[in-house]
Amino acid sequence: MNRLQRLVQSSIGAKIAIATTGLLLFAFVIVHLLGNLQLYRGRDAMNSYAETLQHLGPLLWLARLILLGLFLSHLVLGFRLYRANRLARGEEDYYVKRSAHRDDLRRQKAKAAAMMLASGAVILLFVLYHLMHFTLGWIQPSAHHLTETLPDGSTRHDVYGMVIAGFQNPINVFVYVPAMLLLGWHLFHGAVSVLQTLGLTHPVWRPVAEKVLWFLVAFVVVGNCFIPLSILLGFGPQGG
Numbered sequence: 001m002n003r004l005q006r007l008v009q010s011s012i013g014a015k016i017a018i019a020t021t022g023l024l025l026f027a028f029v030i031v032h033l034l035g036n037l038q039l040y041r042g043r044d045a046m047n048s049y050a051e052t053l054q055h056l057g058p059l060l061w062l063a064r065l066i067l068l069g070l071f072l073s074h075l076v077l078g079f080r081l082y083r084a085n086r087l088a089r090g091e092e093d094y095y096v097k098r099s100a101h102r103d104d105l106r107r108q109k110a111k112a113a114a115m116m117l118a119s120g121a122v123i124l125l126f127v128l129y130h131l132m133h134f135t136l137g138w139i140q141p142s143a144h145h146l147t148e149t150l151p152d153g154s155t156r157h158d159v160y161g162m163v164i165a166g167f168q169n170p171i172n173v174f175v176y177v178p179a180m181l182l183l184g185w186h187l188f189h190g191a192v193s194v195l196q197t198l199g200l201t202h203p204v205w206r207p208v209a210e211k212v213l214w215f216l217v218a219f220v221v222v223g224n225c226f227i228p229l230s231i232l233l234g235f236g237p238q239g240g
Contacts, residue, residue, distance in 0.1 A: 014081045019194040021074040026187055028067060030216065033223045036163075039237050043160040047148055050159035064135075071127060075120050082113050112189070119186045126179040133166060140166055164239045167231035176228045184221035188213060 038049045053060055129139075137144025143165035146158035166172050191213045195206065230236025 011081065011084065014077050014084075015197045018074060018077045018081065019197045021070045021077070022190050022194060024070055025067070025074060026191065026216075029183070029187070029220055033220055036227060037223065039160060039163060039227065042237075043148065043158070046160040046163070047156055047158060051156050054157070068127075071124065075117075075124060078117050078120055082117050085113065116186065116189060116193075119182050123179065123183055123186060126175070126183075129175060133172065134162065139172075140169065160237070161239055163227075164231055164237055167228040168239075170232060173228040173232045177225050180221055180224040183224075184217050187220065188217045191217070 035049055035053075038046045056063075133139040134144075140162075143162045146161040146165070147155040148158040148161070149155050167176075192210065195209060227236070231238070
């Protein structure tokens, strides 16, 4: 077993790996939202953005596989750390009688860890749904095959129309909005844990860091909820 494997399998190494993959995924979520907001610039802007990504060819699928790998690694490492901590707590409970206050703190931490793990699993299911919906076209395949005819007579994938058709369906909105609220909860609590893991807990600037985190999480949640809701309720981009 090499040094990197030993580090990742240790408690502190697993926490650092979870923090690193979490930060990378957080950054992707923000960039992904910025791309999706092209929808409000109109059909041409949105479809041109999507066409630029498609022209990446195999690199686009490589990026998708890397992102999926990061997500799965984040979830698996989180599960392994949660399980290891439960086993360690069980052994400690057997040998050591703790104070009620310390016991309560341990229970709160265990509950928070379990909720993070459960929310991560639900978010994974949503990601798979999202891929089946907009990437693979298995959900609403007719919308996935929409095309836009350009002035020169050529055609391209009408991502603008696909997104609008998708979110004019209340079922999809019902899936997306709660998932984004759960994602926001997970991102904020995960980011706060990252600050603790990396030792970035200075009392002077930690409140500032948490405010920045609140802003970024709010941007992600509000932006990702506003898109489907504005289309469904008719005050956002519409087809035609």
